Amino acid sequence: MHMLIIGAAGMLGRKLAARVAADGGIEGRPVNALTLVDAVPAIAPAAFAGTVTVETLDLSVPAAAARCVAGRPDVIVHLAAIVSGEAERDFETGYRINLDGTRLLLEAIRAAHLDSGYRPRLVFSSSIAVFGAPFPEVIGDEFFTTPLTSYGTQKAIGELLLxxxxxxxxxxxxxIRLPTICIRPGTPNAAASGFFSNILREPLVGRQAVLPVSEDVRHWHASPRAAVRFMIRAATMDLTPLGWRRTLSLPGLSATVGEQIAALRRVAGDRAVGLIRREPDETIARIVAGWPANFAATRARALGFVAESSFDEIIRVHIEDELGGNLVAA
Amino acid sequence: MHMLIIGAAGMLGRKLAARVAADGGIEGRPVNALTLVDAVPAIAPAAFAGTVTVETLDLSVPAAAARCVAGRPDVIVHLAAIVSGEAERDFETGYRINLDGTRLLLEAIRAAHLDSGYRPRLVFSSSIAVFGAPFPEVIGDEFFTTPLTSYGTQKAIGELLLxxxxxxxxxxxxxIRLPTICIRPGTPNAAASGFFSNILREPLVGRQAVLPVSEDVRHWHASPRAAVRFMIRAATMDLTPLGWRRTLSLPGLSATVGEQIAALRRVAGDRAVGLIRREPDETIARIVAGWPANFAATRARALGFVAESSFDEIIRVHIEDELGGNLVAA
Incomplete structure (x- = not known):
């Protein structure tokens, strides 16, 4: 099987490529060719027996999409996007990449379909940003999409086109509407959602982290490992049961910041928790208040998508996948 | 005030222009300039004291949208669309007009906004085709959009962009998501929904009509007069109460074909009803089964949108507006 990952240089793209390379396939189906596309050079995963092709392309340039599908990949995972904050700051770039880029990809596939009957599996990473407050306590699978960001608008349009x-x-x-990925590896960044990861990742290695909101703030989480599992499931499962309702809100863990901190205490002790510094930030608190915090995800659960069921588990996954299985004493 | 109607040669565009011309304004605000745009020449309404400009433009040609807003109309009513059946037959034309055309219009307005702070009222005619079966018995205001046609997809995308x-x-x-317009004036056409109007309009003037579905088929209706009232309300009302949820499912009358026929009998008698010829058509029955039939329209009703409350009323409106107030004996 030939698999194409668009957005392969990003955190999830890298993890997906590494997983496929390590397993030599997805859910038992061998992958012998992997094409990695991104606007910046993607890094070929180690220890892959098949062919790896790395392409550095801007998806919003018309010829780029045709080049993506020139090798007729059987499975395409489309993760490339201008992220939420940047799409909000730069209206034109957000629409150019997130809407036009996605549409150009779909049109390149359609052209190949009309030419030769080509019809790949396409997994599109959408986001809970397609929803905008106010919300019911638990968001059901039939709740409407009223995004409050241009990024969310572009993702909702992508869902409709798909x-x-x-x-x-x-x-x-x-x-697939991914939950917020937590614990996100790397270093603290300026994203409004960054603190959900920072307050766990940094104390786990003895560093301070800033908490800008109150402990009763609730959010919707899944680990990077769960996200990779979601993408592989979406890439291989029979989609007939979905009918033409081809978008799934994926399962996650609905937890408060207080629950995150309690889990950190159980796993890493009081000293780790003591590294969290409270610095209330009105702006971040207001942004976060507009985000969805809890989903039923009934359809996706019935279709076999599984997320973590506790923050203890999410922290353990991080220790295994990012810290070599060992907790450095804080 | 300067008002622009895009799609001004269509049935609703003509009726809206005629209404504005006859009233000299909308909801008490004088209209002194009317620009009528369509792909085919629109006809200037009679007896309008202000300036009428007729432009024949294809909205999907880039310069056309800039030309539409060159006169900086205060109110724009965007009705232009490739209709459902045609957008389904011709994928490319549907996307070119219904998606690209709408986006080009929005981009032309944005360019004028960036240039001079221009910010018009824009009324976009959407459709209940944004919904796809299966449905709850009554569709609430927060039900999701899962269109089963390319037309419905294009309208749902237009809503998100707007x-x-x-x-x-x-x-x-x-x-504004308009109900199916009934009784649609004119002659019977090939649209799958045509029979809802045909079975009333034709017998009212002594002509036969074909009914291709059973009498228990339920659908969602409003008169052309109500549709014009909806557009004028949307063009003038304060939109602050909507927040950023700028799409409304409008009120209508949920009625079965049997209820339509009973109303025809009450208004025009048995002989008129006798002109309805039953010719079951599996294809039409299947298409219609996928359409929504009943909405709560709670938000729109609270905001003062009012449709007819019986088919007797819908038929009386047709007799007044299309037959000069007189029923020709069948």
Missing amino acids: SDYSRRGFIDGIA | SDYSRRGFIDGIA
């Missing part, structure tokens, strides 16, 4: 192109038979597509 | 451009401050926009 369903229509699937219904028309040009692709076999599925859009 | 909300984002409003939130960004480029327009003051509202999308």
Whole structure:
């Protein structure tokens, strides 16, 4: 099987490529060719027996999408996006990459379909940013999309296009709304959601972290490992049961900041928790208040998508995957 | 006030222009300039004291949108669309007009906004085709959009763009999901929904009509007069109460074909009803089964949108507006 990852240089793209390389396939189906596309050079995963092709492309340049599908990949995982904050600051770039880029990809596939009957599996990473407050206590699978960011708007449009192109038979597509990824590896960044990861990742290695909101703030989380599992499931499962409702809100863990901190205490002790410094930030508190915090995800659960069930588990996954299985004493 | 109607040669565009011309304004605000845009020449309404400009433009040609807003209309009513059946037959034309055309219009307004702070009221005619079966018995205001046609997909995307451009401050926009317009004046056409009008309009003037579905088929209706009232309300009301949820499912009358026929019998007698010829058509029955039939429309009703409350009333409106107030004996 030939697999194409667009957005392969990002955190999830790298983890997905590494997983596929390590397993030599996805859910038992061998992958012998891997094409990694990103606007910046992606790094080929180590220890992959098949062919790896790395392409550095801007998806919003018309020829780029045709080049992506020139090798007729069987499975395409489309993760490339201008992130939320940047799409909000730069209206034009957000629409150019997140909307036009996605549409150009769909059109390149359609052109190949009309030419030769090509019809790949397309996994589109959408986001809970398609939802905008106010919300019910638990958001059901049939709740409407009223995004409060341009990024969320562009993702919601991508979902609609993907369903229509699937219904028309040009692709076999599925859009998956990922929870916020926690614990995100790397270093603290300026994203408004960054603190959800920072307050766990930094104390786990003895560093201070800033908490800008109160402990009763609730959010929707899944680990990077769960996200990779979601993408692989979406890439391989039979999509017939979805009908033409090709978008799934994925399972996650609904937890408060207080619950995150209690889990940190259980796993790493009081000294780790003592590294969290409270610095209330009105702006971040207001942004976060507009985010969804709890989903039923009934359809996705019934289709076999599984997330973590506790923050203890999310922390353990981080220790295993990012810290070599060992907790450095704080 | 300067008002622009895009899609002004269509049935609703003509009726809206005629209404504005006859009243000299909308809801008490004088209109002194009317620009009528369509792909085919629109006809200037009679007896309008202000200036009428007729432009024949294809909205999907880039310069066309800039030309539409060159006169900086205060209110824009965007009705232009490739209709459902045609957008389904011709994928590319549907996307070119219904998606690209709408986006080019929004982008032309944004360019004028960035240039001079221009920010018009934009009324976008959406459709209940944004919904796809299966449905709850009554569709609430927060039900999700899972269209089963490319037309419905394009309208749902238009709604999302309109909300984002409003939130960004480029327009003051509202999308209104019109019920099926009944009784549609004119002659029987090939649209799958045509029979809902045909079985009333034709017998009212002594002509036969074909009924291709059973009498228990339920659908969602409003008269052309109500549709014009909806557009004028949307063009003038304060949109602040909508927040950034700028799309409204409008009120209508949920009625079965049997209820339509009973109303025809009450208004025009048995002989009129006898002109309805039953010719079951599996294809039409299957298409219609996928359409929504009943909405709560709670928000729109609270905001003062009012539709007819019986088919007797819908038929009386047709007799007044299309038959000069007189029923020709069948």
